[in-house]
Amino acid sequence: xxxxxxxxxxxxxxxxxxxxxxxxxxxxxxxxxxxxxxxxxxxxxxxxxxxxxxxxxxxxxxxxxxxxxxxxxxxxxxxxxxxxxxxxxxxxxxxxxxxxxxxxxxxxxxxxxxxxxxxxxxxxxxxxxxxxxxxxxxxxxxxxxxxxxxxxxxxxxxxxxxxxxxxxxxxxxxxxxxxxxxx
Numbered sequence: 265x266x267x268x269x270x271x272x273x274x275x276x277x278x279x280x281x282x283x284x285x286x287x288x289x290x291x292x293x294x295x296x297x298x299x300x301x302x303x304x305x306x307x308x309x310x311x312x313x314x315x316x317x318x319x320x321x322x323x324x325x326x327x328x329x330x331x332x333x334x335x336x337x338x339x340x341x342x343x344x345x346x347x348x349x350x351x352x353x354x355x356x357x358x359x360x361x362x363x364x365x366x367x368x369x370x371x372x373x374x375x376x377x378x379x380x381x382x383x384x385x386x387x388x389x390x391x392x393x394x395x396x397x398x399x400x401x402x403x404x405x406x407x408x409x410x411x412x413x414x415x416x417x418x419x420x421x422x423x424x425x426x427x428x429x430x431x432x433x434x435x436x437x438x439x440x441x442x443x444x445x446x447x
Contacts, residue, residue, distance in 0.1 A: 265395070268308040268368040269298055272353060272375030272382055274337045275313060277323050277330030278404075285376055285404040287417035292334065294402035294438040295374045299340045301442045308343040308366055312353045314381065351384040360392060370395040372441060373433070374402035378424045386433050396433035399441055400425050 274295055278285045285291060302309045315331050316324040324331050332338075343366075346357050354360050363371070371389045373382050373396060382403045386396045405424075407417045415423075429435040436444070 265370050266366070266368050267370045267372055267397075268310055268343075268363060268366065269302040269372045269374065270310050270312060270353065270385060271295060271299060271337060271342075272312045272373065272385060273314045273377070274311075274334045274375050275324070275330060276332045276334060278376050279334060281330035282323050283377070284406060285417075286406045287421050288401050288404060291376075291402055291404035292336070294399065296336055296340070298372070298374050298399060298402050298438050298441065299337070301445055302372075303341050305445045307445070308368065309341065310344050310346060310359065310362070311337060311342045312346045312348060312357075312359070312375070312381075312385075315347050315349060317349050348381075351381045352388045353381065353385040354388040354392070363394070368394070370397065372397040372399065374399045374438075376404055378403040378405040378421045379408075380405075383424050383428065386428055390432045396428075397441060398425070398428045398433035398435045399438050400435050402438045 277283050314324050319326050346359050348357050373386050389396050405417045405421050408415050425435050
């Protein structure tokens with residue numbers, strides 16, 4: 265098994281912007297632990313950064329403060345930085361080709377938001393024939409409300425984890441994943 269850690273959209277929009285992540289508590293710390301474990305095990309780390317298509321976008325505007333990587337993620341080693349404009353990290357990016365060049369057959373998903381870019385990227389990886397690991401405590405989301413209704417961050421997060429485990433990914437805690445690296 266050749267793994268790569270995908271660190272999806274750990275950007276300032278989720279900390280000081282319009283989309284503050286609220287569940288699960290400590291998700292940033294778990295993401296950093298996963299990045300450190302990947303570095304220790306000489307595993308490729310792919311940092312993925314969302315950027316809106318236009319500078320007047322309300323979130324992730326190019327050049328705006330929300331698009332910046334969280335400083336603790338930016339300071340850690342990475343193998344490659346991939347910029348995307350859509351929820352799926354494979355769509356319109358070099359990610360698929362890069363993973364192929366590295367002979368990666370398993371991707372581990374961490375980052376934000378659970379139900380959006382993490383879920384979409386996991387499904388895309390599964391559709392490409394990759395094995396997927398989804399870190400339950402190193403992904404996160406926030407309460408959502410729109411014309412369709414409302415859902416708490418905890419309910420939304422849990423629903424995605426259950427769906428991922430049903431078909432697309434092996435769902436693990438960060439500590440379970442780190443232990444599997446040593447095995």
